Amino acid sequence: MSRRGLIGTAGVGVLAAGAGVLAGRASSPAAGAADSATVPFRAAHQAGIVTPAQDRLHFAAFDVHTESRDELVALLKTWTAMAERMTSGREAVHDGATGAGAYTPPTDTGEALDLTPARLTLTIGFGPSLFTTATGADRFGLSARKPRSLADLPKFTGDALDPARSGGDIAIQACADDPQVAVHAIRNLARAGFGVVSVRWSQLGFGRTSSTSTSQATPRNLLGFKDGTRNIKAEDHDAVSKFVWVGDNDDKAWMAGGSYLVTRRIRMLIEPWDRTTLHEQERVIGRAKGSGAPLGGKDEFEELDLQSSGPSGPLIDTDAHVRLASREELGGIEILRRGYNFTDGSDGFGHLDAGLFFIAYCRDPLAQFVPMQEKLARNDALNEYIKHVGSAVFAVPPGLGTDDDYWGSGLFAP
Amino acid sequence: MSRRGLIGTAGVGVLAAGAGVLAGRASSPAAGAADSATVPFRAAHQAGIVTPAQDRLHFAAFDVHTESRDELVALLKTWTAMAERMTSGREAVHDGATGAGAYTPPTDTGEALDLTPARLTLTIGFGPSLFTTATGADRFGLSARKPRSLADLPKFTGDALDPARSGGDIAIQACADDPQVAVHAIRNLARAGFGVVSVRWSQLGFGRTSSTSTSQATPRNLLGFKDGTRNIKAEDHDAVSKFVWVGDNDDKAWMAGGSYLVTRRIRMLIEPWDRTTLHEQERVIGRAKGSGAPLGGKDEFEELDLQSSGPSGPLIDTDAHVRLASREELGGIEILRRGYNFTDGSDGFGHLDAGLFFIAYCRDPLAQFVPMQEKLARNDALNEYIKHVGSAVFAVPPGLGTDDDYWGSGLFAP
Numbered sequence: 001m002s003r004r005g006l007i008g009t010a011g012v013g014v015l016a017a018g019a020g021v022l023a024g025r026a027s028s029p030a031a032g033a034a035d036s037a038t039v040p041f042r043a044a045h046q047a048g049i050v051t052p053a054q055d056r057l058h059f060a061a062f063d064v065h066t067e068s069r070d071e072l073v074a075l076l077k078t079w080t081a082m083a084e085r086m087t088s089g090r091e092a093v094h095d096g097a098t099g100a101g102a103y104t105p106p107t108d109t110g111e112a113l114d115l116t117p118a119r120l121t122l123t124i125g126f127g128p129s130l131f132t133t134a135t136g137a138d139r140f141g142l143s144a145r146k147p148r149s150l151a152d153l154p155k156f157t158g159d160a161l162d163p164a165r166s167g168g169d170i171a172i173q174a175c176a177d178d179p180q181v182a183v184h185a186i187r188n189l190a191r192a193g194f195g196v197v198s199v200r201w202s203q204l205g206f207g208r209t210s211s212t213s214t215s216q217a218t219p220r221n222l223l224g225f226k227d228g229t230r231n232i233k234a235e236d237h238d239a240v241s242k243f244v245w246v247g248d249n250d251d252k253a254w255m256a257g258g259s260y261l262v263t264r265r266i267r268m269l270i271e272p273w274d275r276t277t278l279h280e281q282e283r284v285i286g287r288a289k290g291s292g293a294p295l296g297g298k299d300e301f302e303e304l305d306l307q308s309s310g311p312s313g314p315l316i317d318t319d320a321h322v323r324l325a326s327r328e329e330l331g332g333i334e335i336l337r338r339g340y341n342f343t344d345g346s347d348g349f350g351h352l353d354a355g356l357f358f359i360a361y362c363r364d365p366l367a368q369f370v371p372m373q374e375k376l377a378r379n380d381a382l383n384e385y386i387k388h389v390g391s392a393v394f395a396v397p398p399g400l401g402t403d404d405d406y407w408g409s410g411l412f413a414p
Numbered sequence: 415m416s417r418r419g420l421i422g423t424a425g426v427g428v429l430a431a432g433a434g435v436l437a438g439r440a441s442s443p444a445a446g447a448a449d450s451a452t453v454p455f456r457a458a459h460q461a462g463i464v465t466p467a468q469d470r471l472h473f474a475a476f477d478v479h480t481e482s483r484d485e486l487v488a489l490l491k492t493w494t495a496m497a498e499r500m501t502s503g504r505e506a507v508h509d510g511a512t513g514a515g516a517y518t519p520p521t522d523t524g525e526a527l528d529l530t531p532a533r534l535t536l537t538i539g540f541g542p543s544l545f546t547t548a549t550g551a552d553r554f555g556l557s558a559r560k561p562r563s564l565a566d567l568p569k570f571t572g573d574a575l576d577p578a579r580s581g582g583d584i585a586i587q588a589c590a591d592d593p594q595v596a597v598h599a600i601r602n603l604a605r606a607g608f609g610v611v612s613v614r615w616s617q618l619g620f621g622r623t624s625s626t627s628t629s630q631a632t633p634r635n636l637l638g639f640k641d642g643t644r645n646i647k648a649e650d651h652d653a654v655s656k657f658v659w660v661g662d663n664d665d666k667a668w669m670a671g672g673s674y675l676v677t678r679r680i681r682m683l684i685e686p687w688d689r690t691t692l693h694e695q696e697r698v699i700g701r702a703k704g705s706g707a708p709l710g711g712k713d714e715f716e717e718l719d720l721q722s723s724g725p726s727g728p729l730i731d732t733d734a735h736v737r738l739a740s741r742e743e744l745g746g747i748e749i750l751r752r753g754y755n756f757t758d759g760s761d762g763f764g765h766l767d768a769g770l771f772f773i774a775y776c777r778d779p780l781a782q783f784v785p786m787q788e789k790l791a792r793n794d795a796l797n798e799y800i801k802h803v804g805s806a807v808f809a810v811p812p813g814l815g816t817d818d819d820y821w822g823s824g825l826f827a828p
Contacts, residue, residue, distance in 0.1 A: 098704035102693035110638020180621035183757050199760045207594035224524020279516035290512035346613045
């Protein structure tokens with residue numbers, strides 16, 4: 001089946017976008033110069049996971065309103081075509097901003113017209129609620145395909161989750177080196193979904209807090225500490241295939257080569273933290289603030305010394321964040337972190353609404369994220385300075401191969 | 415009086431920061447390489463006004479809680495020293511993140527440690543409420559120095575202002591090419607003000623919507639249109655001195671060489687706009703969406719043709735935004751715009767909370783911004799798609815000369 005054929009099945013409400021896609025794939029003139037900043041859209045795995053982390057994030061979780069499987073599939077096909085165009089620096093729809101005719105609404109909103117691709121990646125995931133309702137009813141004939149690992153996360157100690165900032169049937173993660181490019185992408189996808197889906201919550205982020213490649217320096221989070229020193233790096237193929245990609249025989253076949261995405265909106269209690277001594281901050285984290293070296297060490301990338309004692313107890317405290325999150329204490333567990341700092345203004349009490357939008361990709365959240373977070377939620381010394389206020393989990397299917405593949409084609413295959 | 419002496423008068427609550435400033439002015443190692451991306455802090459006018467607009471904004475408005483003039487002046491001196499350091503790419507306080515001693519809170523929060531200056535500018539302004547209370551009472555012995563032009567803005571037709579996002583005694587505009595640098599600056603200034611001031615509201619922005627230099631291409635706002643084509647450019651010295659800088663004999667002497675800052679948080683009703691035809695969008699704005707040319711023209715920088723008619727009325731509609739905002743229709747008035755796009759997630763109804771954080775600098779808001787906005791508020795065709803939800807005005811003093819000058823030294827001079 002050709003892409004043309006697939007797009008041709010697009011339902012009402014997305015036809016305008018679909019029609020535009022059919023019209024052609026020529027680059028807009030403005031995008032021509034920036035090919036070097038393009039991340040390929042089709043590959044064995046979705047982009048935006050082990051892609052060296054871009055500087056900016058716009059993440060959106062959607063509720064699905066339609067009860068029609070066909071309408072949902074049609075939207076996913078339209079989204080795929082739009083996403084492929086936008087990640088290559090083109091308009092969401094060919095000539096969408098100005099060329100579709102003066103007496104129809106433009107099919108691209110236009111604010112990215114003169115911008116480069118900015119390494120835009122768009123990554124889709126499906127939440128547990130897309131498969132079954134809260135009472136367990138099948139929604140789109142998908143319940144038999146729900147992976148065991150795609151379970152709602154348990155309530156962790158200290159969780160202060162806002163339901164309006166949690167969950168979602170579908171997630172799209174847009175990452176780019178230019179925020180306007182990421183915002184444009186989410187906006188145009190949301191727009192094409194009008195009547196079928198709506199945005200449940202969204203989050204902007206900046207200053208990636210975890211490097212995902214050895215080519216990147218470790219950035220700092222809003223606690224002022226380097227974050228992601230021990231993160232899995234894209235170049236470590238063994239760790240990536242062990243901890244990130246779902247194996248061929250792990251679970252449902254449609255998820256082989258995919259991953260699971262966990263998001264946590266972690267508000268940092270900036271003001272109490274800022275009034276804490278350097279010594280206490282370093283004890284809580286378990287690393288030196290300046291160099292990022294583990295306490296007792298000199299170099300950022302030294303192994304953690306979890307055994308030795310200093311003058312007043314263990315070099316790295318028993319409740320230190322790096323100890324509890326370490327593979328040494330977690331029976332070898334690792335996850336790929338890809339979070340972003342956020343600052344959403346102030347909270348009405350004059351406090352900065354700021355923190356870390358935590359994003360992790362893992363092969364099985366039940367075996368990786370959940371035990372890690374249970375340990376952290378109970379004992380992490382950092383808990384005094386953070387609050388988890390949003391949470392979600394999504395199944396992220398593998399990448400798209402041929403032109404026939406679309407976002408969810410494995411899941412929705414007959 | 416030396417800077418050392420001035421800082422020495424810093425009040426309680428900011429002493430930690432003040433002390434750090436005294437310790438020295440050596441560059442942090444991380445900042446060494448990025449001098450080329452530094453905007454000078456001391457000059458005849460404050461930076462951040464005609465400085466070619468940076469890509470990111472963090473704007474904060476503060477309420478002053480102290481009743482002590484000395485305490486306020488001490489904070490302004492401390493802020494000045496911190497701002498001068500940060501704009502040159504250094505920590506807010508010398509060795510503040512890691513060097514102040516393990517058993518005191520760090521005097522710099524650390525998240526900008528490894529980043530470049532990123533052309534950071536910090537611009538201060540004073541609101542009407544700093545001078546007199548709502549009932550007209552003098553607050554800090556400043557009422558005789560309140561300029562006539564620093565008046566609360568009138569209520570404009572259609573205003574839907576949220577008081578919590580309006581006004582403020584003091585404003586600090588942080589602009590930088592890296593959002594983490596701008597956020598770090600505001601956070602550390604807010605922190606140094608603990609007990610004396612608190613953040614009333616703040617706003618992050620990206621993708622500057624108005625170029626302020628002929629060296630910059632015209633960026634697009636979230637309506638998808640080029641914004642700022644006819645903006646005053648820094649290189650047009652005649653226009654800048656006529657419309658931006660307060661003259662020597664305009665009003666109070668302490669404002670000579672300064673400017674007035676008007677902010678308007680303009681929410682865009684993105685979804686209705688996106689459902690509008692291209693023809694209607696271009697009629698509303700008065701320009702072509704693709705090229706930015708005025709309707710009837712071909713080139714972005716062509717003069718507006720406000721006289722000619724097309725097949726169905728004036729080429730540029732009588733209510734078109736560009737017509738009503740044009741100097742031709744406003745008796746020659748111009749303002750310097752320096753706004754930013756914003757996207758603050760969604761609004762709880764699934765709609766994008768996005769728009770334009772409008773920033774204008776002008777020599778006299780009563781003679782420039784007010785008549786312009788009165789005209790726009792009454793008749794602008796764009797009003798159907800926007801809503802003004804926040805508003806503020808501030809007197810922005812001239813730049814600092816010698817080391818004795820501090821933010822507000824002219825205003826608070828005996």
